[in-house]
Amino acid sequence: MNKTAEETQSPQLAVRPERSPGAKFLLVLLTGFLLAIPLFASWLLIYDRQSQSEQAERSIVTGWGGEQVFAGPKIVLPYRAKVQESVEQDGKTVTRTNIVTRELFLSPEVMTFNSDIQTEVKSRSIYEVVIYNSNVTGSASFKLPEDFNRSGIDPTDIDFARAEIRFGLSDARGLAADNKLSVAGQSLVLQPGKGLGETGNTGFFSWLDATALADGTIDVKFDVKFRGTESLTMVPDAGQTNWTVTSKWPHPSFTGGFLPENKVTKAGFTAKYNISNLALGTSLTSMLPGQQIYPSSDDRGYNAYEAGGASAGPSSVTVNFIQPVDLYDQVSRATKYGFLFIGFTFVAFLLFDLIGGVRISSVQYILVGVALVLFFILLLAFAEIIGFALAYIVASIATIGLITAYAASVLSSWRSASIIGGLLxxxxxxxxxxxxxxxxSLLIGSLLIFAALAGVMFVTRRLDWTRTLQKNPAT
Structure with a gap:
């Protein structure tokens, strides 16, 4: 009796060869590595959103004042100096003596000032930035150093009557209109520009008759108000700098070359800096060459040189007004654990595949992996709206629910799916x-991976990774 084609093929369909457990493991491992591509893409998305956030923050504070750097005051004394240069004239080398204008920058012997900072959070759409108003009040005492004769400058060459007193502020747009400066009780008129090199030559100044410096001291008092964003940096440059900062912001961060004595509470903070020029390693005087040069025979006088910028100041100190939680940093850190999510979930499915006798295809592994990667996109999207903690809960519940429901269908068992959901x-x-x-984090993460590896090794201790399984499709 002749057999039909279906009867002829039925023995071949009854038993279907499958890959060995080792081959399945390698295939799942390869699938996990391929998911690194969308995982990396999600990290790039986080970076892009963080860049957009920074741009939005800059647009919020446009015209307000950026991260401020405050320096000074310093007294600038113009003086004459003789400079010899050799030039070719009628085929001969001639040595010519020129008079150049230079500036002597004099830092105070003692500078004491307080900064009262009023902060607030300014927002636009989902973006926020910390802004502040600062009121800096203080005093400074100036005197020529006792060893000034070693500087090589003759005091008679200094034009004390044409001195200036300069302050540096990195973003002069933040200056208020009611700033005050007085010397020996006499108010001075402040002028824009001519800042200090430590602040990129931006700031303000005032003309000053510093004749009293020839044989005495000059006491300066100032009251400066300005606006800024996120941080305030002070450049100490005095024989002794005493700076006290107070604010009601409860989340300060102190950085820079020196750390203060500080007290931080929920009601705000107080920080006190006491810095000497011995610790700074700088002198109270510095000099810059002038631009205007006049022949020695010319008695027209000379103009004060507008400094092209002093060298970068000594070690600065910074008070940062930080947000307690940077959601982009937290989401970025969570993304770095993406391989743990994918690895643990794949291992669970693989164990059901190898030991539980449930066949799981590569496509199903990929779909589960994509759902795990999508968790980070959901986390970022919700975190920008409701904060990181709530976003983590929402994204976790959504991802766990989706994978658990899908696992119930794939594994044909809600009991097995509940194990997957519990693991997640x-x-x-x-x-x-x-x-x-x-x-x-490193310690806990290492113990977690070690425990997972030990569990997998225990469950698969009797599994033959090399044999080819035969599975009847009817079972």
Whole structure:
């Protein structure tokens, strides 16, 4: 009796050869590595959103005042100096003596000032930035150093009557209109420009008759008000600098060459800096060459040289008004744990595949991996609206629910799917703890991976990774 074609092929369909457990493991491993591409793309998206946030913050504070750097005051004394140069004249080398105008920058012996900073959070759409108003009040005492005769400058060459007193402020747009400056009780008129090199030559100044410096001291008092954003930097340059900063902002960060004595509470902070020029390693006087040069026979006088910029100031100190949580940094850190999410979930599915007898295709692994990667996109999108903590909960619930429901269909068992869901819930909880406990993240992460590896090794200890499985499609 002749057999039909279906009867002839049925023995071949009854038993279907499958890949060995080792081959399946390598295939799943390759799939996990391929998912690194969308995982990296999500990280690029976070970086792009962070860049947009920074641009938005800059647009919010346009015209307000940026991150301010405050320097000074310094007294600038113009003086004459003789400079010899050799020139060719009628085929002969002639040495000519020129009179050049130079400037002597004199820092105060003692500078004491207080900064009262009023902060607020300015927002536009979903973006926020910390802005502030600062009121800097203080005094400074100037005197020529006792060893000034070693400087090589003859005091008779200094034009004390044409001196200037200069302040540096990195973003002069933030200056208020009611700033005050007085010398020996006499008010001076402030002028724009002629700042200091430490602030990029921006700031303000006033003309000053510094004749009293020839044999005495000059005491200066100032009251300066300006606006800024996110941070205030002070450049100490005095024999002794005493700076006290107070603010109601509860989240300061102190950086720079020197750290202050500080007290931080929920109601604000107070920081006190006490810095000497011995610690700075700088002198109270510095000089810059002038631009205007006059022949020695010319007695027209000379003009004060407008400084082209002093060298970068000594070690600065900065008070940062930081936001307690930077959501982009947190989302970026969470993304770095993406391989843990993918690896643990794939291992769970692979164990059901190898030991539970449930066949799972490569496409199903990829779909689950894409869902895991999508978690980070959801986390970023929600974090910009409702904050990181709530966004993490929402994105976790959505991802766990989706994968658990899909696993119930793939594994044909809600009980098995609930194991996958429980594993994911525990994993997301542990990762959140890792993000919160930054100091112990490496330790906890290492123990987590070690425990997972030990569990997989125990479950698969009797599995033959090389044999080819035969599975009946009817079972």
């Amino acid at each position: 819930a525990a994993l997301y909880g542990v990762i959140y703890i890792l993000l919160s406990l930054e100091a112990y």
